Amino acid sequence: MSLSPDEVRHVARLARLALSDDEVAELSPQLSEILGYAEQVGEVAAEDVPPTVHPFALKDVTRPDEPRPSLPREDILAGAPEVEGHRFAVPRIVAEEG
Amino acid sequence: MSTGPDLIGSSASELASKLADREVSAREVADAHLDRIAATDGVVAEGDVWASKPADELEAHHVHAFLQVTAAAARAHADDIDARRAAGEELGPLAGVPLALKDLLTMRGVPTTCGSRMLEGWVPPYDATVTELLRDADVVVLGKTNMDEFAMGSSTENSAFGNTRNPWDLDRVPGGSSGGSAAAVAVMQAPLSIGTDTGGSIRQPAALTGLVGAKPTYGTVSRRGLVAFASSLDQAGPFARSVEDAARLQAVIQHHDPRDSTSVSESPPDLLEHLRDGVEGLRIGVVTELQGEGYEPGVAETFQAALSRFEALGAEIVEVSLPHAPYGLPAYYLIAPSECSSNLARFDGVRYGQRVDAPTAEEMNAATRSAGFGPEVKRRIMIGTHALSSGYYDAYYLQASKVRTLIARDFEAAFGSADVLVSPTSPSVAFGLGTKTADPIAMYLNDVATVPASLAGNPALSLPAGLAAAPEAADTALPVGLQIMAPLLRDDLMYRAAWAFEQDLGFTPVPEGRRAVEVAR
Numbered sequence A: 001m002s003l004s005p006d007e008v009r010h011v012a013r014l015a016r017l018a019l020s021d022d023e024v025a026e027l028s029p030q031l032s033e034i035l036g037y038a039e040q041v042g043e044v045a046a047e048d049v050p051p052t053v054h055p056f057a058l059k060d061v062t063r064p065d066e067p068r069p070s071l072p073r074e075d076i077l078a079g080a081p082e083v084e085g086h087r088f089a090v091p092r093i094v095a096e097e098g
Numbered sequence B: 001m002s003t004g005p006d007l008i009g010s011s012a013s014e015l016a017s018k019l020a021d022r023e024v025s026a027r028e029v030a031d032a033h034l035d036r037i038a039a040t041d042g043v044v045a046e047g048d049v050w051a052s053k054p055a056d057e058l059e060a061h062h063v064h065a066f067l068q069v070t071a072a073a074a075r076a077h078a079d080d081i082d083a084r085r086a087a088g089e090e091l092g093p094l095a096g097v098p099l100a101l102k103d104l105l106t107m108r109g110v111p112t113t114c115g116s117r118m119l120e121g122w123v124p125p126y127d128a129t130v131t132e133l134l135r136d137a138d139v140v141v142l143g144k145t146n147m148d149e150f151a152m153g154s155s156t157e158n159s160a161f162g163n164t165r166n167p168w169d170l171d172r173v174p175g176g177s178s179g180g181s182a183a184a185v186a187v188m189q190a191p192l193s194i195g196t197d198t199g200g201s202i203r204q205p206a207a208l209t210g211l212v213g214a215k216p217t218y219g220t221v222s223r224r225g226l227v228a229f230a231s232s233l234d235q236a237g238p239f240a241r242s243v244e245d246a247a248r249l250q251a252v253i254q255h256h257d258p259r260d261s262t263s264v265s266e267s268p269p270d271l272l273e274h275l276r277d278g279v280e281g282l283r284i285g286v287v288t289e290l291q292g293e294g295y296e297p298g299v300a301e302t303f304q305a306a307l308s309r310f311e312a313l314g315a316e317i318v319e320v321s322l323p324h325a326p327y328g329l330p331a332y333y334l335i336a337p338s339e340c341s342s343n344l345a346r347f348d349g350v351r352y353g354q355r356v357d358a359p360t361a362e363e364m365n366a367a368t369r370s371a372g373f374g375p376e377v378k379r380r381i382m383i384g385t386h387a388l389s390s391g392y393y394d395a396y397y398l399q400a401s402k403v404r405t406l407i408a409r410d411f412e413a414a415f416g417s418a419d420v421l422v423s424p425t426s427p428s429v430a431f432g433l434g435t436k437t438a439d440p441i442a443m444y445l446n447d448v449a450t451v452p453a454s455l456a457g458n459p460a461l462s463l464p465a466g467l468a469a470a471p472e473a474a475d476t477a478l479p480v481g482l483q484i485m486a487p488l489l490r491d492d493l494m495y496r497a498a499w500a501f502e503q504d505l506g507f508t509p510v511p512e513g514r515r516a517v518e519v520a521r
Helices: A005-014 A021-043 A073-077 B004-009 B012-020 B026-040 B069-085 B128-138 B179-186 B205-209 B245-254 B296-312 B325-345 B361-372 B373-388 B394-416 B440-447 B451-456 B491-504
Strands: B050-052 B066-067 B096-104 B140-145 B194-197 B210-217 B235-240 B282-287 B316-320 B420-424 B460-470 B472-483
Touching: A005 A073, A021 B325, A021 B373, A021 B394, A073 B128, B004 B026, B012 B026, B012 B245, B026 B069, B026 B096, B026 B140, B050 B420, B050 B472, B066 B179, B069 B140, B069 B325, B096 B128, B128 B245, B128 B420, B140 B179, B140 B235, B140 B245, B179 B194, B179 B205, B179 B235, B194 B210, B194 B491, B205 B210, B205 B460, B210 B245, B210 B491, B235 B245, B245 B491, B282 B296, B282 B373, B296 B316, B296 B420, B296 B460, B296 B491, B325 B373, B325 B394, B325 B440, B325 B451, B361 B472, B394 B451, B420 B491, B451 B472, B460 B491
Parallel strands: B096 B140, B096 B194, B282 B316, B282 B420
Antiparallel strands: B050 B066, B066 B140, B194 B235, B210 B235, B210 B460, B420 B472, B460 B472
């Protein structure tokens, strides 16, 4: 399939990427070509074949439900671009009323 | 006493025995390799941590394998090892041997960039499990190596910090994504390095730089602290200048890790015990689908000669088929980008790395990601987001995951008639810098022979099979890689076959003329 510039913009929005018009113009044919290549998987008759996500059939890997130390909070916050008190700080998410 | 040039030319196994016999100190070994880095790499050799020069200040003789060299920490670790050895403490088999670590794996207190601007300024608060295991084994980490951004690429040209050069020909790529780890070992800055392999990112650079590089059975090396690209495929593994060195390093890092839910509790039989048993009577399967069209003539000829060599060594050559292997690369380029788009969603300008300010959270996310990611990462995020989006999932990710099952079944069937499988590692020898960057699919085709074992989870390694000319330059002599693939958890078998081949071939792993030149510079 081919991805039109509008479809590229739609996917970019889903992926949280702000693409320039130049990037959209370049990506539209490139992504179409890559998808066209990848679509060869559709030639394989695989209806009754189960999908593989791990070569070993691991199931429900859990750790013992016991408390254990985590990394210190200040070490984690030290890498963040903006911190407020003990929290990651972000710009406004919900728009103001009216 | 050994001199610097002797030390940098030594294998890890040789160094380990010289160290154990106290013929040389860990500090002398570390210093010799740091000197080599200072002379060849294009780093600013000052202070505790040596930074690589900015891309526009690198010169044509700079290999640029390292992004940072942790010089002071390496020397302190080496001194500590020497002190403990002097005190009679029992040390591990590779104690005091230097190593270069791909910058996709975390090391506490040392910036991890993943070859990206996105993580600039982030200092990981913990060691990857692989890093912990190396430290426990008293392997001396010299620094972090260059790579394609977030391990996406086959040439190391996608690094945000400038490309790495191939020590065999400085105008050619070292392969990728682990190109820095490969180049460091090829130019004798370290006898060992760690790379990561998702679709061929250890094996292909090993092939292009004349090294041994292995992707262990998926799940046998912990992914904790390995920044995820495609979680169901990513696996760390060794680079070395000899098969034995690679096996020894893999033995150090393979370990069940309860902190990685994809880690498997089984491990392969001892990798060294039967290493020297030879290939007499071993059935070596030549994969019909992984040769022929698309492989350079020099690669094809070298591969045929490798088969004759195996035969002369007493192995039985059999033809096997992996009928779905031709669908491996298309499946890979749906699965890997899909998992990448999901994994890289975490880079949102909130928890780590850089942020580009904007009035709302969503705009801030998008502005940050657009500024932080390079073109190839954006391409893959886009492909993956599309492939996972409503209405496309079944035809793309799900169908590719089913093809993956068929490829794994193909491998299982092939191992009914062969003990190991072989193919060329890469369809080409090292190509010129900049020759494939404009054509994503041409770049992706580098992985055509390595991706099937990645999808099936099987162990696979590349080792030098000889030299061949590049098709466009008849006077060149560049390394060609031979790929050996083994059944799940039979990493020992691939090492055994590789060792026999290596001993018979007698390949010199360092390019002529590069052994001493830069030391004098």
